[in-house]
Amino acid sequence: MxxxxxxxxxxxxxxxxxxxxxxxxxxxxxxxxxxxxxxxxxxxxxxxxxxxxxxxxxxxxxxxxxxxxxxxxxxxxxxxxxxxxxxxxxxxxxxxxxxxxxxxxxxxxxxxxxxxxxxxxxxxxxxxxxxxxxxxxxxxxxxxxxxxxxxxxxxxxxxxxxxxxxxxxxxxxxxxxxxxxGLPIYYISLGFIALFLFIATLYFGLQNTLIGTLILFGVVLLYFYFFRKKALKRGKLKIFGLYLISAMYVFSVNIIFNNVFEQRHRDRFNILLGKTTDIKSIGYxxxxxxxxxxxxxxxxxxxxxxxxxxxxxxxxxxxxxxxxxxxxxxxxxxxxxxxxxxxxxxxxxxxxxxxxxxxxxxxxxxxxxxxxxxxxxxxxxxxxxxxxxxxxxxxxxxxxxxxxxxxxxxxxxxxxxxxxxxxxx
Structure with a gap:
């Protein structure tokens, strides 16, 4: 030393x-x-x-x-x-x-x-x-x-x-x-899921994102049913609860996007997602x-x-x-x-x-x-x-x-x- x-x-x-x-x-x-x-x-x-x-x-x-x-x-x-x-x-x-x-x-x-x-x-x-x-x-x-x-x-x-x-x-x-x-990894996982659902809702729309999310959770349930039945019995309420939270979040995306974001931020997201083309003003x-x-x-x-x-x-x-x-x-x-x-x-x-x-x-x-x-x-x-x-x-x-x-x-x-x-x- x-x-x-x-x-x-x-x-x-x-x-x-x-x-x-x-x-x-x-x-x-x-x-x-x-x-x-x-x-x-x-x-x-x-x-x-x-x-x-x-x-x-x-x-x-x-x-x-x-x-x-x-x-x-x-x-x-x-x-x-x-x-x-x-x-x-x-x-x-x-x-x-x-x-x-x-x-x-x-x-x-x-x-x-x-x-x-x-x-x-x-x-x-x-x-x-x-x-x-x-x-x-x-x-x-x-x-x-x-x-x-x-x-x-x-x-x-x-x-x-x-x-x-x-x-x-x-x-x-x-x-x-x-x-x-030591922070549990599910915080990062939830962050990426929230980001994915946010972008998916803006790009595909509310209805399509809800249907896609429902299909995804259905696949998860089938996996647990056929391969991990014991885990399904213990955690099915958590899976359903997670879907409800996800659905509520998807419903809130448009509200947040249209009422919290400023117009310039909305324009930039729309340009990035290819929903609008603007090379003269906000996309210049x-x-x-x-x-x-x-x-x-x-x-x-x-x-x-x-x-x-x-x-x-x-x-x-x-x-x-x-x-x-x-x-x-x-x-x-x-x-x-x-x-x-x-x-x-x-x-x-x-x-x-x-x-x-x-x-x-x-x-x-x-x-x-x-x-x-x-x-x-x-x-x-x-x-x-x-x-x-x-x-x-x-x-x-x-x-x-x-x-x-x-x-x-x-x-x-x-x-x-x-x-x-x-x-x-």
Whole structure:
């Protein structure tokens, strides 16, 4: 066992650090390509978006150093306090927040705006790690399951009310963390069933979905009747009860879809499901992003040679649609390497999480792995048109200081926790 020293770099995982700097560097290159003016290809201009992003990247260095200066026990000891602080910052938006594009998600701090939901993810991951690592916590018990869900639902609800439902969806990634720590698998199964029934109802209609669900449950009953009669006697009421709940849920889908979802969300689902075609208004971004990525071909058009990128065909290309710049200028090769880098980055986090001696560190590691994977998978799926547009940034790539700092904190808190794994506490 090693004792703690004043060297903040001792024991840190340099592979993760290397991944971080590779991703933010390539991300900035693509922000530059998507925002630089055709008239003036200035490398440094701090009045531009790529110039401002460079400032945020530079300011990330002292943030990293500050994060590494604190001992691992600090993050565990004050996890609950940081979580409460993040909830207060989210709630304060409804009084002091700045409305941008219809969402009150930012604080106006004069020379820049700050989005607290980006930092709430790290605070929630710490709070979840603190809760689950308690020696009396058992995810097989209903009361402890409810405690975990409350930790997730409170920030998700506050973010949804801004309204920013896309960012709130990220908290669903924690369900896989809880499963790793003992949550029964039927929660995940019920989630997938609910998602399947939701999409099926929208696509096939209420009546057809109810008939299909009835046939499916009939097949289940036949299976139990012929192969597991004893189990059928004990569980037939549960099977019938599950069908009734499923039927009630199917009936509620149209009500939720037509009365809770906003029109823009309904339009995006209808376009995704092929029920409507709209490439001029609500479906414009997706259509342009697909066309832009396809124009890159196998090897891409080359850096600053993307006609569609330089022509501003894709709105907000430097933020949620930054992947289209990679697709056009770096082609299939570039996008494949980027996806591979994110996959290896996530797997590295999981590998490190598994070697932790502290349960707190392991749960936190799995939490950030789930968050990073959710972000990059949903963002890319959205950009290539296989998922509805929900406004989730691509980590280390999408323009924005709050997002960059939020993801930096997520990662380097874990790097600090991992560096301390062999120290005497």
């Amino acid at each position: 090693r004792s703690r020293t004043n060297n903040i770099f001792l024991g840190i995982d340099w592979i993760l650090v290397l991944f971080y700097f590779i991703l933010i560097s390539f991300g900035w290159v693509n922000i530059y390509a998507s925002t630089v003016s055709e008239e003036s290809f200035e490398l440094i201009n701090f009045s531009t978006e790529y110039g401002k992003q460079l400032i945020w990247i530079g300011l990330s260095i002292p943030l990293i150093l500050l994060t590494l200066m604190f001992d691992a026990k600090f993050y565990e000891k004050y996890a609950s306090l940081m979580f409460l602080g993040s909830l207060a910052s989210l709630a304060g938006l409804f009084i002091f927040g700045k409305n941008i594009n219809g969402a009150t998600s930012w604080y106006n701090l004069g020379i820049f705006s700050l989005q607290p939901s980006e930092f709430a993810k790290a605070a929630t991951a710490l709070a979840m790690a603190k809760l689950v690592s308690d020696k009396h916590f058992n995810l097989k018990k209903l009361n402890t399951q409810l405690q975990a869900f409350v930790v997730l639902f409170i920030p998700a609800i506050l973010i949804t009310l801004q309204p920013d439902p896309g960012s709130a969806l990220v908290y669903g990634a924690f369900i896989f963390v809880l499963y790793r720590e 971004n997706t259509n342009q992003s697909i066309t832009t990525i396809a124009s890159g071909g196998f090897s891409g058009t080359g850096f600053l040679q993307g006609e569609r990128t330089q022509g501003d065909f894709v709105p907000e290309q430097q933020t949620d649609y930054i992947f289209t710049t990679v697709g056009e200028e770096w082609g299939f090769v570039g996008t494949s390497l980027l996806i591979l880098a994110f996959v290896l980055f996530t797997l590295r986090i999981i590998f490190i999480a598994e070697r932790q001696k502290s349960k707190f560190s392991r749960v936190y590691g799995y939490s950030i792995a789930a968050i990073f994977f959710f972000h990059f998978a949903i963002n890319i799926g959205m950009v290539i048109g296989i998922l509805p547009t929900i406004g989730i940034p691509l980590p280390f790539f999408s323009y924005g200081g709050s997002g960059l700092w939020g993801f930096t904190l997520l990662l380097f808190i874990f790097i600090r926790l991992d560096a301390n794994r062999t120290y005497e506490w």
